[in-house]
Amino acid sequence: MEPYSNENRSSSPAQQGSGYDAVASIETNVACGFTMVAVGDLIVTRPLTKYQGEDFAAVVKILQNADAAFGNMETNIFDIRSFKGSPQAEYGGAYHVSLPELGPDLKAMGFNILARANNHAFDWGLEGMCETSHALDQNGIVHAGAGKNLAQAGAPRFLETPRGRVALVSFASSFTPLSRAADPAGEAPGRAGVNPLRLAKTTVVLPKMLESLRRIRNALPGFKPSREDPNRVVLSGVTYKSGEIASYSYEADKRDLANILRNVRQGKQFADFCIVTNHGHQPGNWYQEPPDYEQSLAHRLIDTGADAYVGHGPHQLRGIEIYKGRPIFYSLGNFIIDDLRTPVGADMFAAYGKDPRIDTDAEVTADEMTTGYETDPGFSDPVFYESIVAVSRFEQNRLAELRLYPIELDRSKRLANRGVPRRAPAPQARGILERLQKLSKPFGTQIAIVDDVGVIIVRANSPQ
Incomplete structure (x- = not known):
């Protein structure tokens, strides 16, 4: 293994001086x-x-x-x-x-x-x-x-x-x-x-789908009309927007991102x-x-x-x-x-319809790995x-x-x-x-x- 020393480092003129070189630092x-x-x-x-x-x-x-x-x-x-x-x-x-x-x-x-x-x-x-x-x-x-x-x-x-x-x-x-x-x-402690990097999720749908979602939203009790983006609908806490293909889109939280970038720097x-x-x-x-x-x-x-x-x-x-x-x-x-x-916890037994008095931890694990839970495919x-x-x-x-x-x-x-x-x-x-x-x-x-x-x-x- 080659020993590590200052001779192995690359150095620019700025690094050799007393000043700080932002380019060299990365x-x-x-x-x-x-x-x-x-x-x-x-x-x-x-x-x-x-x-x-x-x-x-x-x-x-x-x-x-x-x-x-x-x-x-x-x-x-x-x-x-x-x-x-x-x-x-x-x-x-x-x-x-x-x-x-x-x-x-x-x-x-x-x-x-x-x-x-x-x-x-x-x-x-x-x-x-x-x-x-x-x-x-x-x-x-x-x-x-x-x-x-x-x-x-x-x-x-x-x-x-x-x-x-x-x-x-x-x-x-x-x-x-x-x-x-x-x-x-x-005064509140940490x-x-x-x-974390929080992500704002938007579901992208075709324009006709968006209009259908808008009509559903408008028909639900409690909806109050207001000025809104014609290409965006919020329904039951889910944000939808119009696009050419159905997909999912994400936007990073600016505060979390700034914190991560600072720590990387x-x-x-x-x-x-x-x-x-x-x-x-x-x-x-x-x-x-x-x-x-x-x-x-x-x-x-x-x-x-x-x-x-x-x-x-x-x-x-x-x-x-x-x-x-x-x-x-x-x-x-x-x-x-x-x-x-093991142990898997009572909540997992309940999630997979198992009884801890009858079923084993391994049987819960096997179900979780082969069938998954909700939208998770497991490891099948x-x-x-x-x-x-x-x-x-x-x-x-x-x-x-x-x-x-x-x-x-x-x-x-x-x-x-x-x-x-x-x-x-x-x-x-x-x-x-x-x-x-x-x-x-x-x-x-x-x-x-x-x-x-x-x-x-x-x-x-x-x-x-």
Whole structure:
């Protein structure tokens, strides 16, 4: 490993002087050979490194060889026998909980930097969040995105590596309403939770549909006519607007966005490399394309100082873009869904029509994973069990190569054994990569397939 020192840094004349150069402050500034490994969601309930075989070890080795090994931590860590909290009435669709042994096991896998802002961070309330933070801190794993107030949840956190200091800013565009962190205001104390990016959702319908909705709205009791946008209707709390194709549209909250951009700027000012990560399910786990707001957001974050944008949440792969020589992963799918969760909480039993006096936690989990709940398809589709491990290598302070290792999570196995990643066999690996090629094509990204591994070469002055 090349040692990290001031000689490895790129420096402009402005950086060498005493003044502050805003342009230089957003440049990548790592030693040659710096690698970031990024994976998607970690839904894991038990230690795995001691009990899995060579197939899992081959995947783990990729993480262990990275300078920064990143994933989205989508579970809580505590011992239910001594836990002082309780399952929350609002939860992220399932109560994710893991044994305390997961902390050292994540470290053994090679993970050293994790996102915490997601819809499961508050499944077990403040107590669950704090226990999880303690477990990660004890094992020297840097984590960001959840805290005792908004300032703590949104703040960049830092990982020291031999090739440069890495900042992480984690936020969520999908979260339970009561898990949104807030700062103190006057005498009112702050509120613990996750770093949020609130989105205003609009349903786009054809003009004739909009007129039908307008007539329905006008006929309902309590409606009071007023001056309004002719291309927009609000009905039962849902905003509709006219468009050429039925779809969903999102607009980011300006205050949340300003807070995130400030933290990204600060993260890069105090680090050599900045990872920014967004947990969002929009418009749903069934959708393979990023929502309409996300590309412009990712570009703006990179313009502010992010060196990599990592999306996760929809539990399946979405496309990859290279913007100004930096990687954008719109979703990396699942890395582990070893979801032997117990206990699942009374609310989940009720949601799936189960009786805790008769049915087991595993039977509730199986229903949730195969049938989903409301508009969530669950994990019945094989697409949720196929993903990649993305390795970004930087040379001369620029992205030189992306290697994409296809993985599969053994969907065919029984519940107690499935969900653990292994390198996908040749025919399946090619299928995963060909799907990723199609998903990435709209962004102008060309992915070569070499020995069943996806390769993106980013040359100097390349259009990518």
